Amino acid sequence: MRKVYIIWLREIKKYIRSKSRVIGTLGMPLLFLFVLGFGLKSRISVNNGDYLDFIFPGIIAMSVLFTSMFSGISVIWDKQFGFMKEMLVAPISRTKIMVGKTLGGATTAVFQGFLIFMLSLLMGIRIHSFSGFIVALAFMALIGISFTALGISFGSRMEDMQAFPLVMNFVIMPLFFLSGALFPLEGVPKILRMIALINPLTYGVDALRFGLVGISQIPLWIDFIVLAGFCVLTISVGTYLFNKTSV
Amino acid sequence: MGIIQLKSLTKKFNSLAAVDGISFSVEEGEIFGFLGPNGAGKTTTISMLSTILKPTSGTALINGFDMIKDKADVRKSIGIVFQDPSLDEELTAYENLTFHGVMYDLKKDMRERRIAELLNLVGLEKRKNDFVRVFSGGMKRRLEIARGLMHHPKILFLDEPTLGLDPQTRANIWDYIKKLNENEKITIMLTTHYMEEADKLCDKIAIIDDGRIMALDSPQNLKSIVGGDVVSIKSPDTKKISNAFAKEKWVNKIKIHDGAIDVSVNKAEEMLPKLLKITNEIKSEIISISVHKPTLEDVFLHFTGKTIREEEASAKDAMRLNRRLWGR
Numbered sequence: 150m151r152k153v154y155i156i157w158l159r160e161i162k163k164y165i166r167s168k169s170r171v172i173g174t175l176g177m178p179l180l181f182l183f184v185l186g187f188g189l190k191s192r193i194s195v196n197n198g199d200y201l202d203f204i205f206p207g208i209i210a211m212s213v214l215f216t217s218m219f220s221g222i223s224v225i226w227d228k229q230f231g232f233m234k235e236m237l238v239a240p241i242s243r244t245k246i247m248v249g250k251t252l253g254g255a256t257t258a259v260f261q262g263f264l265i266f267m268l269s270l271l272m273g274i275r276i277h278s279f280s281g282f283i284v285a286l287a288f289m290a291l292i293g294i295s296f297t298a299l300g301i302s303f304g305s306r307m308e309d310m311q312a313f314p315l316v317m318n319f320v321i322m323p324l325f326f327l328s329g330a331l332f333p334l335e336g337v338p339k340i341l342r343m344i345a346l347i348n349p350l351t352y353g354v355d356a357l358r359f360g361l362v363g364i365s366q367i368p369l370w371i372d373f374i375v376l377a378g379f380c381v382l383t384i385s386v387g388t389y390l391f392n393k394t395s396v
Numbered sequence: 397m398g399i400i401q402l403k404s405l406t407k408k409f410n411s412l413a414a415v416d417g418i419s420f421s422v423e424e425g426e427i428f429g430f431l432g433p434n435g436a437g438k439t440t441t442i443s444m445l446s447t448i449l450k451p452t453s454g455t456a457l458i459n460g461f462d463m464i465k466d467k468a469d470v471r472k473s474i475g476i477v478f479q480d481p482s483l484d485e486e487l488t489a490y491e492n493l494t495f496h497g498v499m500y501d502l503k504k505d506m507r508e509r510r511i512a513e514l515l516n517l518v519g520l521e522k523r524k525n526d527f528v529r530v531f532s533g534g535m536k537r538r539l540e541i542a543r544g545l546m547h548h549p550k551i552l553f554l555d556e557p558t559l560g561l562d563p564q565t566r567a568n569i570w571d572y573i574k575k576l577n578e579n580e581k582i583t584i585m586l587t588t589h590y591m592e593e594a595d596k597l598c599d600k601i602a603i604i605d606d607g608r609i610m611a612l613d614s615p616q617n618l619k620s621i622v623g624g625d626v627v628s629i630k631s632p633d634t635k636k637i638s639n640a641f642a643k644e645k646w647v648n649k650i651k652i653h654d655g656a657i658d659v660s661v662n663k664a665e666e667m668l669p670k671l672l673k674i675t676n677e678i679k680s681e682i683i684s685i686s687v688h689k690p691t692l693e694d695v696f697l698h699f700t701g702k703t704i705r706e707e708e709a710s711a712k713d714a715m716r717l718n719r720r721l722w723g724r
């Protein structure tokens with residue numbers, strides 16, 4: 150346990166120390182919140198509600214998604230800068246290394262989501278209930294763990310950061326835009342709705358919206374089952390691929 | 397018995413046998429040198445011995461544990477300094493060592509004591525809380541050595557410990573290695589393609605080329621296999637001198653070329669007076685005398701038919717070197 154803890158702690162320390170990463174990953178979600186939320190506030194209303202209220206849970210999910218995918222993929226840095234060898238040669242199983250890194254990435258991702266949440270409060274957004282906030286926090290953790298593990302899966306297969314833009318353009322961006330974070334699932338073309346429904350992030354966004362705003366398009370228990378299942382899947386795949394990665 | 401015993405250890409990358417069925421053993425307390433040119437298979441061997449690379453076939457016993465079946469025990473028995481940098485530069489020296497200590501189950505007070513002791517040994521106690529990213533190449537290397545020793549390993553692997561370091565830093569590192577071997581009674585297996593390093597440091601040397609062991613012995617014995625010392629005498633009377641020397645039993649071989657005569661003898665410094673006495677007796681003029689003692693370079697040439705060229709670092713090594721020098 151101490152070993153998993155020190156791996157987790159290393160991730161946290163590196164996160165806190167790289168201020169550019171903290172600020173860099175805040176930028177995009179804030180821009181979305183600002184431009185879409187405030188820009189379209191008076192034009193669009195979803196389910197008779199305010200568009201800003203509608204999208205801000207999605208923006209929190211976005212920030213958790215970006216941060217966790219990025220920290221997962223950062224195993225490539227560990228490989229390139231050699232620290233991976235230090236971990237692999239130590240008397241600890243690779244699975245435990247994977248667990249420590251996943252928890253570390255998820256923690257930073259949830260924290261990043263929490264920052265967006267606080268900034269949203271400053272912008273005048275009000276949440277629905279405190280218990281709802283706890284539900285949202287739990288789902289942020291699920292999203293964080295799932296996508297850190299997915300990031301580690303990619304990172305384990307990649308040699309260097311050159312493939313990162315590919316992952317950004319063909320995995321992370323589509324995951325976000327096709328997740329129902331920006332549009333409601335009803336009243337959109339069928340194909341869009343279908344795609345959104347096979348995207349696990351959709352269920353995370355829906356649960357966050359339920360917790361924070363009180364609107365929901367999918368029953369919470371379905372959100373939970375889908376996301377928990379996805380989480381188990383990504384952890385299994387991540388562990389398998391990380392066990393096979395070579396340095 | 398040997399604290400490290402390799403048994404037909406083999407690693408193939410596709411069809412290339414990077415390590416081709418090597419067997420030898422390293423005795424407890426030795427400094428054992430693994431000498432060979434770039435691409436000979438040194439790093440591949442060390443990676444297998446340290447359990448991070450699976451051999452294609454064969455195995456090794458390390459501190460009595462099988463490297464395939466008892467991975468965890470092997471890992472606790474060894475410390476390793478990899479050829480490429482492996483510190484976390486975003487952490488401090490202290491944090492790097494603490495991470496290592498926790499990974500190897502050292503309790504907090506024990507860990508703190510060991511960190512203080514080792515930073516002192518490698519002369520970095522004042523830099524304890526500095527980020528590794530600001531360290532020089534030599535400081536990083538010393539920190540890596542300290543880290544490899546944290547958990548009191550029985551065996552320390554050093555893969556090219558001085559690659560890319562300046563001569564003074566290199567000499568410093570040699571001192572640390574010698575000191576360790578004496579004070580901590582630790583068995584050291586190091587790889588190098590620097591002849592001088594192997595010669596100065598090692599009790600035994602294995603010469604490896606194309607994944608195969610070409611020779612294994614102490615540096616002294618290896619050199620005497622190549623032949624004794626050569627005394628080269630320049631003189632106008634080479635014929636006459638050669639005839640006179642040919643009668644002596646202690647002369648192994650005589651060769652005349654370009655107005656000089658090369659005499660092979662054992663222990664040249666003791667034979668010089670005798671040689672001079674003879675040339676005096678036959679009243680031959682001597683222009684100059686020089687003594688050439690065989691080096692590991694000659695040994696290497698003898699066993700592999702090639703010379704090791706240090707400056708001919710492969711492109712990959714040059715890149716690694718840059719990375720180390722510029723901290724990337």
Ligand SMILES: Nc1ncnc2c1ncn2[C@@H]1O[C@H](COP(=O)(O)OP(=O)(O)O)[C@@H](O)[C@H]1O
Nearest residue numbers: 409412414432433434435436437438439440441
């Ligand atoms: N991961 C790998 N994949 C393919 N070939 C490799 C790999 N690692 C090493 N080699 C090859 O194996 C040979 C031995 O390499 P190495 O053990 O690094 O040599 P040395 O450390 O003696 O310089 C070289 O020809 C090298 O190109």
Ligand SMILES: [Mg+2]
Nearest residue numbers: 438439479556
């Ligand atoms: Mg090497």
